[in-house]
Amino acid sequence: MPKYQNDEDYDIHALLDVIYLKWGYDFRGYSKASLTRRIFFFLQEERIDRIPELQYRIVRDRALFSRFIKDVTVNVTEMFRDPPFYRSVKQHIVPQLKTYPHIKIWHAGCATGEEVYSLAMLLDQVGLLDRATIYATDINRSVLDRAKKGIYSDSHLSQYQQNFKDAGLSGNLLDYFEKGYDHVIVDSRLRKNIVFTEHDLVIDHVFGEMQLIFCRNVLIYFTRELQNKVIGLFTESLDFGGYLCLGIKESLDFFDGRKMFTAVDADHRLFQKTSNKDSSDKR
Amino acid sequence: MVSVMLIRSENDTFSRLVVIGTSWGGIDALKVLLGNINTPFTFSIVIVIHQDRQNRSHLSTLFSQMVSFPVLEAADKQQILPGNVYISTPNYHLLVEQDGTLSHTVDRPVNFCRPSVDVLFQTAADAFGKRVIAIVLTGANQDGAEGSKWVKRRGGQVFVQNPKEAEAKIMPLATIGNTDVDFVGNLDALALVLNNLECS
Ligand SMILES: C[S@@+](CC[C@H](N)C(=O)[O-])C[C@H]1O[C@@H](n2cnc3c(N)ncnc32)[C@H](O)[C@@H]1O
Numbered sequence: 001m002p003k004y005q006n007d008e009d010y011d012i013h014a015l016l017d018v019i020y021l022k023w024g025y026d027f028r029g030y031s032k033a034s035l036t037r038r039i040f041f042f043l044q045e046e047r048i049d050r051i052p053e054l055q056y057r058i059v060r061d062r063a064l065f066s067r068f069i070k071d072v073t074v075n076v077t078e079m080f081r082d083p084p085f086y087r088s089v090k091q092h093i094v095p096q097l098k099t100y101p102h103i104k105i106w107h108a109g110c111a112t113g114e115e116v117y118s119l120a121m122l123l124d125q126v127g128l129l130d131r132a133t134i135y136a137t138d139i140n141r142s143v144l145d146r147a148k149k150g151i152y153s154d155s156h157l158s159q160y161q162q163n164f165k166d167a168g169l170s171g172n173l174l175d176y177f178e179k180g181y182d183h184v185i186v187d188s189r190l191r192k193n194i195v196f197t198e199h200d201l202v203i204d205h206v207f208g209e210m211q212l213i214f215c216r217n218v219l220i221y222f223t224r225e226l227q228n229k230v231i232g233l234f235t236e237s238l239d240f241g242g243y244l245c246l247g248i249k250e251s252l253d254f255f256d257g258r259k260m261f262t263a264v265d266a267d268h269r270l271f272q273k274t275s276n277k278d279s280s281d282k283r
Numbered sequence: 284m285v286s287v288m289l290i291r292s293e294n295d296t297f298s299r300l301v302v303i304g305t306s307w308g309g310i311d312a313l314k315v316l317l318g319n320i321n322t323p324f325t326f327s328i329v330i331v332i333h334q335d336r337q338n339r340s341h342l343s344t345l346f347s348q349m350v351s352f353p354v355l356e357a358a359d360k361q362q363i364l365p366g367n368v369y370i371s372t373p374n375y376h377l378l379v380e381q382d383g384t385l386s387h388t389v390d391r392p393v394n395f396c397r398p399s400v401d402v403l404f405q406t407a408a409d410a411f412g413k414r415v416i417a418i419v420l421t422g423a424n425q426d427g428a429e430g431s432k433w434v435k436r437r438g439g440q441v442f443v444q445n446p447k448e449a450e451a452k453i454m455p456l457a458t459i460g461n462t463d464v465d466f467v468g469n470l471d472a473l474a475l476v477l478n479n480l481e482c483s
Contacts, residue, residue, distance in 0.1 A: 033378035034388040
């Protein structure tokens with residue numbers, strides 16, 4: 001059986017190879033259905049007819065490549081996505097975080113920052129914000145710039161206020177924002193311990209010793225092999241007893257080192273690293 | 284043991300991939316459709332149904348109690364197996380990969396919907412072309428109409444619930460208006476067509 005269904009697949013494969021060779025970004029382990037969809041949107045946006053033409057140009061045009069990164073990654077996010085998840089974090093993870101004098105937290109794939117500020121609000125309410133350093137990273141520089149600015153259109157505000165309540169926080173979401181004309185700006189108090197930097201989960205290395213890692217709705221874009229590798233990176237970066245929080249559609253079921261973790265709340269994808277030794281039988 | 288299972292799942296691919304899209308009235312329609320399918324069957328069914336985003340899907344449990352075949356909430360990178368039914372999760376688009384697995388994205392809504400029927404249909408058609416049968420059931424929006432066109436373009440077939448029978452006609456009508464559909468019929472007739480696939 002041929003490895004690919006049609007010529008388009010060869011084109012995409014070749015494009016990803018060339019991008020890796022030229023720019024060092026590796027999309028070859030991404031799940032193809034979503035990536036292909038995004039690449040075709042990008043072609044439309046750039047008014048490029050065919051993938052081979054994109055392949056030719058992307059090697060020669062850095063600006064085009066930057067726009068490619070910006071457009072093929074899926075950056076859709078929201079404040080307090082899955083509100084019950086935040087309740088669970090408060091119930092299951094916060095008590096142990098309180099026992100540390102200082103906490104390091106990593107948001108991998110933070111997109112435009114809504115999730116980072118959501119957790120910061122929660123930390124504020126439980127008195128942990130001043131003790132925390134939060135590293136918020138993404139492969140896409142342009143979303144990081146927006147995350148850093150912390151300016152959000154108020155079109156989703158009512159949804160976010162509802163999420164805020166459903167997540168079990170007290171007071172009002174707007175306590176943490178300054179109101180602009182058609183937007184809101186994150187209060188500086190919330191941002192002072194947050195460091196936004198570029199980090200590529202596929203290529204880059206361990207980040208530091210973390211007590212908590214959030215990586216939600218990023219692994220869904222990766223094949224099982226790449227998921228395995230990236231979760232390995234998280235495992236290395238986690239302190240013994242540290243926590244890993246994934247998105248609702250993500251799990252450790254196929255991770256080689258899954259036995260190093262204990263599910264603290266399997267439904268909400270909260271895992272704790274409870275062993276330093278990878279004793280699991282490799283599949 | 285492990286290797287035996289792997290070999291089984293690799294060879295054990297579906298005869299046809301039936302993708303179903305529905306919205307308003309969809310739960311009742313699916314009860315009738317799934318309830319009328321004869322077991323065992325060798326195709327696989329993947330369903331996108333629009334639901335309130337707050338409801339974590341309990342539909343798989345609901346349907347599982349009604350029928351004798353597995354009805355599962357789609358898991359990420361899960362292999363689509365013959366005889367199984369997979370249902371979307373609210374707030375995630377559901378996609379079909381070329382290796383016969385399912386995947387998800389939180390990309391922007393399509394037709395104001397996430398999951399979107401169009402996204403399921405298009406990715407299924409891209410991956411499995413002629414082997415795809417798309418079915419559009421009751422619903423009060425136009426999601427699925429574009430995807431159906433795509434399914435046809437890639438050589439698949441499109442079946443639509445009879446708008447007269449559908450609780451909400453807009454979705455079936457939109458598809459019929461947009462695409463040269465292969466079959467329009469009531470739910471029991473649609474089930475019959477699926478049952479007959481086993482003999483052909
Ligand atoms: C859908 S967003 C998730 C945002 C947030 N965590 C949430 O759940 O709402 C996925 C993010 O992962 C980022 N991403 C994709 N590939 C990446 C990689 N290799 N390294 C780091 N981030 C990546 C994308 O740029 C995007 O911002």
